[in-house]
Amino acid sequence: MFKSVKVTIGAVIAVSMLVLALAVFVVNKLEQDALLKEVVESNTSALGTSLASQLSVFADTGSKNVDKYELLFKAVRDYDYLISVTLYDTNFEEITSVSLKPASEYVSTLAVIPQDVPFGITSSNDGIITSHNLVGTSTYPLGHIIIHADAQAAVPVHSARKLVRQASLILAIGLLCVGACLLVIRHLIKPLSELRLFTQNLFETKDYALRTSIATQNEFGKLGDNINSLLDTIEVELLINFEQKQTLFDQQETMARLANYDSLTGLPNRQYVLDNLRLELARAKRNDEDMMLLFFDLDGFKGINDSLGHETGDLILIEVADRVQRLLRNDDLFARLGGDEFIVFPDREVTDHAAQQLAVRLLSAFDEPFEMRGLSLTVGLSVGVAKASDANYELSDLMSNADLAMYRSKAKGRGSYTLFTPNMVESHKRKLQIANGIEQGLREDEFIVYYQVKVDNQGHVIGAEALIRWQHPEFGMVMPNEFIPIAEQGGKITAITQWIIKHVCMDFPDIKQWAPKNFKVSVNLSGHDLRNAQLFDYIYNTLNLYDVNPENMEFEVTESAYLENFELSNKFFRRMSNMGFSIALDDFGTGYSSLSYLTQITIDTLKVDRQFVMELQTSERSRLVTGAIIDLAKRLSLTVCAEGIENFEQWDYLRQHGCDNVQGYMFSKPVPLKTLLSSAPFYEESQFRS
Template sequence: MKLSRPGVLPEPVTVAALLLKVPPVEPTVTVAEVLELFTDNPKLVAIPIVADGLPRGIINRKTIIEGFARPYTRELLGRKPIASFMDVQPLVIDLLTDLDDLSHTIMESGMHYMHDGFIITKDGRYAGMGTGYDLMRTITERTQANLYSLAHFDALTGLPNRLLFLDRLNQTMAQAHRNERLVAVMLLDLDRFKAINDTLGHTMGDLLLKSVAERLAECVREDDTVARLGGDEFTVLLPEIRYIQDAAAVAQKILDALAQPFFLDGHEVFIGTSIGISLYPFDEELSALLRNADTAMYEAKQDGGNTYQFYTAEMSTASLRRLSLEGALRRALERGEFVLHYQPQIDLARDEIVGAEALVRWQHPDLGLLGPMEFIPLAEENGLIVPLGEWVLRTACAQNRAWQNAGLPPIRVTVNLSVRQFHQKNLADIVARILEQTGLDAQRLELEITESCLIQNTQTTVTLLTELNRLGVRISIDDFGTGYSSLAYLKRFPIDTLKIDRSFVCDIDTDPDDAAIVKAIIALAQSLEMHVIAEGVETRNQLDFLHTYQCNEIQGYLVSPPLPAGDFAALLAMDARGPVAIRPPADRRRPLGHGVGGQSETNRL
């Protein structure tokens, strides 16, 4: 499939589009000879007068026909040279002049040249004639083509839009019904596009979408259709395929193509895509095809992304649950249904609790306690992530202050910030206000951000982090080493803590590569006088490794899962009387089921 916009002329339209090969005459040609030329060619409007290839003038039909219709005029003037009667100030336009410029010139002349026409030159020499009528026709056709394109094609990528896609899908379904063939509808949603768009900016996001469109077009046949529905959603229509495996092969080809890095104005960007596939005639209605492809796409995203799923009937139940959660989520904050659990962070040198990470849960009135994987992606989609994030920050600060007021040992509380939260223009003011209202010392608050937060608007980021640093708030980089790791930002930004991602910790006692990475991160943090904490610690061997290489702190199920505020307070009180016992693996319990919560969490606040 070629990327194009049918109906839109690919190059700027110039006067060359109006060129008519009208034979010129010399200035010495007689009036009678010119009259004969007009008589023999009724469609001829004007004749150019040219000498040595250079335009000298123009004579129009009206001047000759009306002037020589009077008695004896032909006999008296017929032998005179046409130069005596020509218009010596014709409109002369270069072949490469834009049509819009020509139109402007003609309108300024009072439309005089619309009837007489104009001479067209190339490199200053006569090339032909043009008429006002052809100009109007070309402009009209161009306008109609542009209107068609605006209605049927995506302005950014040049791909068909939703309207044209639906029209082609209708036609394809009818043809497949006659030929007894399959039709595959693929719905694609780019993985991590939102994070890239938020961090690198919308200009880079647009460049990425254009590049994605080009790669998608290269993955399909000439008769297939790739369309952009909006945002980062694309569709692929595969008409008249014989086997289901044909659709799977195209889907895998797309996954492989988009897995390759994109180079955008000096940035190397990696994305993936989640693909949902529905098939006609298994889904006989157009609306069902689109709905089921969307359902399958969401399942692919839930499976971790960068994969494809064919629709199955069982998916509809999960889709209904998601819709139900989305509706209830908007009311959950108002109804006070969110709660925070706290996972202790242990100082290895002092063997005591020095911090707690605040992790949000949803106490759903019907479904019980839900982990963040169930609702954080929905909150990011519908914009609730910002007010929810502010609620988490306020609640965690208030709770930490309440523990201090109750006489418990002072600790810091860590709160995760979403990318959208971090890029609020007034974030520093919001943090300062919450600290003042809750009475929490700024040194007892740590804000945890991802590496992707740091790569957009670098100067703005420096300013924001500096403001937070002046407040006394600590800054931690979450999941260090899994994103846009760069020594440059570690040096430039006021960062206090590096958090080693659980993906490196889980195999440090068996995988030499993971062990080397963890040792390198610890050494890097020490050399930059930063704190380092390892998350996801679940075994004694992991603990011993981290202790040996002088990791500052750990958190994980080996110590405790995330706990409700009351249970955490009891643990903190017990720790004040003596070190918290490290529980053996057999005693670990994972709340919430389905592996959601605590160290399994990938979406959290």
């Protein structure tokens, strides 16, 4: 009903005071009426007694002369509350009567039979008082006097005024009390108003650091303290909530960074850069613009990781990121895809010249070696460059094109770059077909073993190197220099090696009938083969299956493959040597190994690389190196075999300097088994002298 507690309480108090004043007034009025009634009763009784006494003096028994009583009754007219005074004889016959009020107003009172009126004073509920007195004595009665009075008519004017004054006084006191109560209420409710204003301000400002300052000890003070305690709790919860939100935000940032940035180098990672490249490619296509992408990896990084450990490799990657970032502009995007692969998405002019300039700058940044843990390490780059327009703005094609160009750079040698051209796609498709067809080719025996003979100083054939060719159903004859690297990359080289070993063993019965007893067939092993723990068992089981003597087989491995996994290689070849196999170290002198390894490795033959043989007639340095290799092998009790003999002069020089065996096109190109068996197992000098 009322919006304000103060108004409500004030209204309740005002009504209460009004009711109280009215009650006091009514009670006072009733008390006055009762008191007046008593006074009227007393006066009426006294008047009746007085008149009865006086009438006893004047009464004349049997005489009913009324006039002599008029004077006596005249005095009663001064009593304004009297209704009537009636004098009766002893038989209650009326002698005289004085009526002071209209009889019509008191019909029921005056209708009472005199004989029924008891002696003394009686009163009715309606305030009518009746006095019955005996005139004379009980022994000598003279008559009866009955007086009727109305107590309600006895209120004098001054009594009414008194009531008005009392009512006014009560009202004034009530109003004063109401005012005083309102002041007290205002004082008491003031803290509540302050709390209302405080909570309203709190709601509007949302400042939970605010506190109420009600300095009372009553319930409002306790309420203020409770509100402050609640605000303390809210503030603590808000602080905890803020800290939790901040922690969650930090975690989200950390997760986003982990999801989008490389933890080692701090560069954007594959996911981040690919998402951005998709957007940039779409934008460039809409605007008919071109984009350029550089893809590069590190040359020789795997060797550093394997030989010096991954910690050193990680330091190299961090330094690579730092060097490249110093070359780039702020708007250029540089990211690590994984391992040692990186891409650069330059925000600049897209032309072949601009691409070449940036690629050259990248390569030049790695001319200076890396100084790591007291070592000076040289790391080069192989860079591939591709344009979005050549990939039809497709991200996967753009990445593939850059990757193709990068592998072309690797094929050219360390520290080079290649711009993508569309014909590389066809070359790549051929590689994919070759890679996908190797397993089927092995199952269908599409591969063929070719043999290139080895000849001693007298021209006798003492062995042959088993070489593989692939008669591809679509591409025709595919040479090993094409499919062997693809097989190594695809993890299929061991399957090819096992196929060669098996088919050489299958060919051995025919070879034994054609060749001398000590004839050896050489089979090449790759670095991947040496890491295959099952290869030794396969060789052992296959030779047993085909009843081939290990002394008739030799395994060749390149210097770099042997030393790449030195411990594994040494263990493997020691077991092979113990079984009776011969071991040849191929391409000796072309690697980067130390000569000290020769005292530790298990080999029987050193093969002089064709590079030195080709230059024997033109380069004194090659002759010196070749002579040194032969002399070193002899001192280590190793057999020497030279590759690439193409003329008699080369053979003659090598024989004169102690070379044991040779092979080359002068004697025979690699040929199928049937061709080998149809040839003579020896060569005369006269066949080659000019």
